[in-house]
Amino acid sequence: MSNRLPTLAVVGATGAVGSVMLDILSTRENVWGEIRLVASPRSAGKRLTVRGEQVEVQALAPEVFDDVDVAMFDVPDEVSKEWAPVAAERGAVAVDNSGAFRMDPEVPLVVPEVNAEQAANRPRGIISNPNCTTLSMIVALGALHRAYGLNGLVVASYQAASGAGQEGIDTLRNQIDKVAGDRTLGDRAGDVRAAVGELGPFPAPLAMNVVPWAGSLKEDGWSSEELKVRNESRKILGLADLKVSATCVRVPVITTHALSVHASFDRDVDADAAREALAAAPGVVVQDDPATADFPTPADVVGTDPTWVGRIRRSIDDPTSLDLFLCGDNLRKGAALNTAQIAEVVAAEFTRG
């Protein structure tokens, strides 16, 4: 190993997550040598700015991975599924933001604040980045697990439209424009559904509404998003028996997922001690003084890196449970930031030399 800075490829540089990734990479110094930008042939030749420099986008092909040390994938599942192994074969460590490999037992699922050590354990040369909903809470839960021993979670989500990509954002904006100004909507049955126009990626109107669905239908009425929250939380925390019930609901917010969490532990908990454990945890900010309206909301959290935690209460009827409300930007920590952090853990292997 040398002191040369490692080479990075960003596959999917032109997408919603890719754009935030370029912003994040531009704030980092002395981590990466060359940064190569890759997307579909449609985007080849486009120029994007990263670290203040214009870089030409290359079409995805095996050769783009030559001499690459780390390759990030911010692309749809099926593209990752085909191409992350190609990058790994050519010697790059693939860090994948899609759902393609998350539950593969030979692929670690990494959140650096919680299980950074798992990044080194990658028999396939691939590391996965968790789903954004799981990421919005898992750093805080990791800190509480270390303090009290987590054994159960009941989660209800308040998920932003941008979790459904740029199409989700555009759909909600258009719907809000259509319902604005009408003083009768929302008071009588049917009006909102008639007024919003296109439903886009959502199965019901999202403006002036909430929609108890995200993802695709899985067994016994569960949505794929709800199963991801369960299965990924278990894998990241290394808790194969963790009891998890999640109900995932889309709300008319552009970006930043919020979660109401009822967390059960092996030991009795204390709200003040929990606040201290959370405040001391890297990547977590405690905002919890209802007397001064101090609690996290998506409108205030969007654009920031940490997980924000508020409304921390010991359950009245169960001294081993805590009730919390959390917010995290689903495009930053929920996607690009965590991927960048994983890649930096790998980069450190190269530069430790």
Add this chain to the structure above:
Amino acid sequence: MSNRLPTLAVVGATGAVGSVMLDILSTRENVWGEIRLVASPRSAGKRLTVRGEQVEVQALAPEVFDDVDVAMFDVPDEVSKEWAPVAAERGAVAVDNSGAFRMDPEVPLVVPEVNAEQAANRPRGIISNPNCTTLSMIVALGALHRAYGLNGLVVASYQAASGAGQEGIDTLRNQIDKVAGDRTLGDRAGDVRAAVGELGPFPAPLAMNVVPWAGSLKEDGWSSEELKVRNESRKILGLADLKVSATCVRVPVITTHALSVHASFDRDVDADAAREALAAAPGVVVQDDPATADFPTPADVVGTDPTWVGRIRRSIDDPTSLDLFLCGDNLRKGAALNTAQIAEVVAAEFTRG
């Protein structure tokens, strides 16, 4: 007792709940004889329509209760606190929609589909109507309790702006108008807060946001709304040891509260049997086929009477728990309708004669 139809007084006839009450009373035949409308001196002399007839509003005074059999109170807590006992002294049965008497051990808290028999047990001559958030779920939970024996609830709410009265509705409408058309809001920190204008009764922006707060601050960080869900559920179901954790969150919806509920029981549950028990329960509609996007949402439920239940799943890691998503119109079943139903239970005592 005679066959004469009983006389009703509606105190607070000019308010948000009172207006819905007049609509509901207009759909009822052969329940009430005279209907008297009462409000503050500010409204005395106004004419409102009920059952197709114009009725003059009277200023609240002891004499308005003369010869009244049932007096409904749709007024602020402090007005109920003073005047419901006056009505009772004058021989009327007071049915109160405020929070003034709900936890009084000498006042029954009644949901006719769940505990109608409690209406007869009223030593003070007063019957209370539950809080709207509790009412949005309790009819469905009553049916499941009869089937399986309820012992625990974890609730996360998605509460509509109209729960904060007409001021809440107006504030959300104005905020939606202000954020409409702006394609940058919600992507960067702070923008939404700067754009929405007046916060009205909410402690943070509600348009393009969710706000984890409803009511006033009580001990240990709980909101009054969260404690109402716990204490009123216990009282209505007659379950003094029911474990309840609620997190109450306001969402940018005009009317109809939604709830994500994780309910734990004494016995193993089955999702299909639970669906059948709910479908058979009066006042409950099951809407649960995610394959065809069939689940309740506030936009579709507003203006209807029942509690709508969907997303019924047996918890994967606990065969004694169910996960559900419920919607109920907070101004109908959540307020005026349940009060009207209680009053009709009492009216039946008179007409049974």
